[in-house]
Amino acid sequence: MSIGGSDLDKAISQLRACRPIPENQVRELCYKARELLIEEGNVVGVDAPVTICGDIHGQFHDLMELFRVGGDVPDTNYLFMGDFVDRGFYSLESFLLLLCLKVRHPDRITLIRGNHESRQITTVYGFYDECLRKYGSANVWRYCCEVFDYLALGALVTGAATSLPPTSAPLADNANPDSFPSDDSEIEVETLNAQGEIMYRYARNSDSQSSNPTSNPASSSPIAPTPSRTGAAGTGATSSANGSKSNDTGAVLCVHGGLSPLIDTIDKIRLLDRKQEVPHEGAMCDLLWSDPDEIDGWGLSPRGAGFLFGADIVKCFNHRNDLSLIARAHQLVMEGFKEMFDSTIVTVWSAPNYCYRCGNVAAILELGEDGSNAGFVRRSNGERGGGGGGWILGSNVDGNGNRRLSSVLGEGALGQRARDGPGRRYRVFEAAPQDSRGMPAKKPVADYFL
Amino acid sequence: MTAKEIPNLRELLGPRRGGLSRDRGRGRGGPGSPREGAEALKDNAVRGTDQDAAGSRASCVELGYLHDPYAKLFATQTTTRRLPLLNRGTYVRTSAIDLLVDKFLNTSPDTPKQIVSLGAGTDTRYFRLRDRYPETRIVYHELDFPTNTAAKLASIQRHAQLHEKLTSKPPPNPLTLDQTATSYFSETYNLHAIDLRSLTSTTDNVTIPSLPNLDPTLPTLILSEMCLVYLKAATVSSILQTFLEKYLPSPTPVSLILYEPILPNDAFGRTMISNLSTRNIHLPTLLAYPDLGDQRARLRSYGFVDGARAADTEWIWKEWVTEEEKERVGALEMLDELEELEMLLRHYCVAWGWRDGGGEGVFTKAWDDVAERR
Numbered sequence: 001m002s003i004g005g006s007d008l009d010k011a012i013s014q015l016r017a018c019r020p021i022p023e024n025q026v027r028e029l030c031y032k033a034r035e036l037l038i039e040e041g042n043v044v045g046v047d048a049p050v051t052i053c054g055d056i057h058g059q060f061h062d063l064m065e066l067f068r069v070g071g072d073v074p075d076t077n078y079l080f081m082g083d084f085v086d087r088g089f090y091s092l093e094s095f096l097l098l099l100c101l102k103v104r105h106p107d108r109i110t111l112i113r114g115n116h117e118s119r120q121i122t123t124v125y126g127f128y129d130e131c132l133r134k135y136g137s138a139n140v141w142r143y144c145c146e147v148f149d150y151l152a153l154g155a156l157v158t159g160a161a162t163s164l165p166p167t168s169a170p171l172a173d174n175a176n177p178d179s180f181p182s183d184d185s186e187i188e189v190e191t192l193n194a195q196g197e198i199m200y201r202y203a204r205n206s207d208s209q210s211s212n213p214t215s216n217p218a219s220s221s222p223i224a225p226t227p228s229r230t231g232a233a234g235t236g237a238t239s240s241a242n243g244s245k246s247n248d249t250g251a252v253l254c255v256h257g258g259l260s261p262l263i264d265t266i267d268k269i270r271l272l273d274r275k276q277e278v279p280h281e282g283a284m285c286d287l288l289w290s291d292p293d294e295i296d297g298w299g300l301s302p303r304g305a306g307f308l309f310g311a312d313i314v315k316c317f318n319h320r321n322d323l324s325l326i327a328r329a330h331q332l333v334m335e336g337f338k339e340m341f342d343s344t345i346v347t348v349w350s351a352p353n354y355c356y357r358c359g360n361v362a363a364i365l366e367l368g369e370d371g372s373n374a375g376f377v378r379r380s381n382g383e384r385g386g387g388g389g390g391w392i393l394g395s396n397v398d399g400n401g402n403r404r405l406s407s408v409l410g411e412g413a414l415g416q417r418a419r420d421g422p423g424r425r426y427r428v429f430e431a432a433p434q435d436s437r438g439m440p441a442k443k444p445v446a447d448y449f450l
Numbered sequence: 451m452t453a454k455e456i457p458n459l460r461e462l463l464g465p466r467r468g469g470l471s472r473d474r475g476r477g478r479g480g481p482g483s484p485r486e487g488a489e490a491l492k493d494n495a496v497r498g499t500d501q502d503a504a505g506s507r508a509s510c511v512e513l514g515y516l517h518d519p520y521a522k523l524f525a526t527q528t529t530t531r532r533l534p535l536l537n538r539g540t541y542v543r544t545s546a547i548d549l550l551v552d553k554f555l556n557t558s559p560d561t562p563k564q565i566v567s568l569g570a571g572t573d574t575r576y577f578r579l580r581d582r583y584p585e586t587r588i589v590y591h592e593l594d595f596p597t598n599t600a601a602k603l604a605s606i607q608r609h610a611q612l613h614e615k616l617t618s619k620p621p622p623n624p625l626t627l628d629q630t631a632t633s634y635f636s637e638t639y640n641l642h643a644i645d646l647r648s649l650t651s652t653t654d655n656v657t658i659p660s661l662p663n664l665d666p667t668l669p670t671l672i673l674s675e676m677c678l679v680y681l682k683a684a685t686v687s688s689i690l691q692t693f694l695e696k697y698l699p700s701p702t703p704v705s706l707i708l709y710e711p712i713l714p715n716d717a718f719g720r721t722m723i724s725n726l727s728t729r730n731i732h733l734p735t736l737l738a739y740p741d742l743g744d745q746r747a748r749l750r751s752y753g754f755v756d757g758a759r760a761a762d763t764e765w766i767w768k769e770w771v772t773e774e775e776k777e778r779v780g781a782l783e784m785l786d787e788l789e790e791l792e793m794l795l796r797h798y799c800v801a802w803g804w805r806d807g808g809g810e811g812v813f814t815k816a817w818d819d820v821a822e823r824r
């Protein structure tokens with residue numbers, strides 16, 4: 001049989017109900033997906049508006065909650081930064097659903113590879129066992145692993161707006177409107193809860209907030225996470241010292257882990273041979289395993305793979321590649337997202353109450369569309385979805401359309417001011433309600449080593 | 451979660467093997483009472499978990515985290531590889547307690563010493579210590595619920611490497627055990643089948659159970675690894691009063707090492723409590739002593755007036771484990787769950803307190819230089 005058209009829609013609705021599809025359909029789906037993915041470069045180009053998501057880890061019901069909060073495919077354009085599988089109970093259903101959506105709406109969903117999309121890691125962290133349990137053989141696991149090898153290593157989002165349009169969204173109960181910027185200021189960051197109510201809002205300005213990117217008090221409340229960024233707007237990034245327009249934002253690089261000492265330009269990522277199992281070391285490994293840390297330069301990673309990298313590395317890389325932001329996943333953050341290094345890098349985590357144990361909230365990051373983006377050719381067949389999930393900047397914004405898909409090398413001295421970051425709307429959500437999880441008779445039980 | 455992970459969860463229940471049974475109280479809800487059915491089910495679940503604690507230790511040993519030739523002898527199931535996070539946690543907890551025990555045994559090594567392990571389950575420490583300290587006279591006591599002591603004795607009997615260590619007498623070893631034995635006593639190893647709550651002393655008139663071979667004068671280290679945490683705070687206090695005043699009256703030097711969860715009030719802690727309560731597991735002392743300061747105060751209140759220290763296991767990993775050892779352990783497995791591991795480790799602590807008169811007291815000498823989290 002072939003999976004396409006109505007078969008595909010049938011598979012989607014079956015998977016949406018958290019029911020696995022037959023093995024022959026998985027084979028067909030994986031084949032189709034590979035045909036699609038093989039055409040993508042190592043770094044996929046994605047146009048804003050886009051909703052960027054972090055780790056899912058087989059938490060299927062929380063993925064459904066994510067779609068509820070962020071909008072459905074194809075209405076919302078999604079970018080998932082890997083780690084679809086392992087740890088949770090429903091890696092299979094989660095990954096296959098995302099893959100079906102990819103095949104069905106290739107231009108409305110982008111999947112890049114996480115360090116768990118690997119044969120070795122999935123045998124340790126659960127996906128292999130889950131496939132064996134659900135199909136009685138490792139065939140499905142093998143099909144999926146073949147798809148993993150074709151997933152892109154990163155994505156480059158262009159055309160994102162620098163500021164958020166004013167919304168009429170209601171305020172959350174626990175919001176403090178007095179702390180909100182005035183109506184005429186440019187909104188750089190907004191945090192909404194799962195009901196779409198505004199919890200925090202920050203203006204882009206040069207001195208009203210103190211810059212303290214490290215202060216990220218661990219919130220004890222999953223309901224009202226402390227904003228992880230504290231005054232990125234105060235970094236001077238928006239001063240008009242060089243006369244740049246305020247909506248002149250660089251591209252956003254999305255990658256699962258982070259940077260590599262072997263990679264100083266995005267073009268070098270493009271040159272990698274990605275169609276293989278994730279190696280134990282080297283550039284490809286680093287992109288999927290590394291973490292930002294409060295250090296200078298590079299450090300050894302306690303994970304045993306990848307590296308730690310400091311603010312200087314990020315700022316230098318962003319400058320060299322004309323990026324305004326790196327979005328990455330890979331690390332659990334209790335508040336769902338965490339901006340670091342003067343908002344030059346953000347961690348987005350999309351698995352609430354990770355492993356049914358951690359008590360964290362999850363987040364997704366929405367980047368709006370720069371008004372100038374409209375005329376830009378989409379990367380594939382040009383089909384545009386409904387766009388209902390995205391948000392369009394008002395026409396008053398003077399987009400300059402200055403896109404920077406190619407890296408800009410050696411332009412300007414280091415220390416030149418960074419590009420303005422894109423306007424960032426975070427939607428924060430909690431784990432799907434217990435009763436909607438449709439858990440099997442055996443309830444999930446979290447591990448506690450005792 | 452994966453088949454591999456399920457045993458990890460059960461490992462949690464492992465130490466409970468004493469806990470739930472103790473809670474149940476052997477006299478309460480006699481045979482045939484409505485309670486009995488549900489309790490028996492729980493007991494079965496608990497019994498089924500006992501092997502998993504041993505399995506976790508075996509996983510750690512197999513991967514090279516710990517050296518323990520005895521772990522696999524108590525694991526009747528084939529060893530299932532545990533998640534790296536759990537292996538690391540088991541490693542930190544075991545090596546932290548080993549460090550304190552080693553320092554105790556290395557202080558005045560010619561003096562006999564006594565160790566009392568509460569809710570010991572399938573713990574292998576006695577056997578490891580016999581290898582490590584062949585010259586030191588150690589009187590070792592393990593207290594646990596009869597189902598667990600019986601299972602342990604059965605394992606011991608199956609393996610010559612184990613039962614040849616039960617006495618210090620030279621071979622041929624006269625050990626023969628009754629099939630139904632639940633307790634065992636020798637001059638060096640004692641397995642007491644006992645409900646810990648029978649050690650509470652409410653009035654002076656109540657006679658406390660006899661613990662054969664428990665020497666009232668030897669410097670004694672009491673160990674509770676996830677054991678007392680399942681009892682009410684007042685019960686724990688009373689049990690320790692019995693030890694400190696009756697079994698081991700002053701001036702006998704006595705110390706206590708606790709391994710327990712802490713921080714019940716943050717997101718992780720609240721989730722832990724709610725996850726466990728759906729499984730009918732309650733950790734009363736976690737709520738009674740939420741942080742490290744509370745743990746220290748608690749130790750002092752029991753009468754450990756010469757020292758009362760505490761550190762969470764994340765800090766212990768960072769501060770007690772040498773860089774060289776960290777590198778060795780870190781290289782054993784790729785560990786992806788780093789943030790989770792740190793959070794998990796932060797929610798468990800080792801607390802240790804002692805009463806020995808200070809100065810030249812054996813515990814003061816042994817532990818004075820062991821840093822705690824300030």
Ligand SMILES: [Mn+2]
Pocket residue numbers: 055083114115116256329330331786
């Ligand atoms: Mn990851």
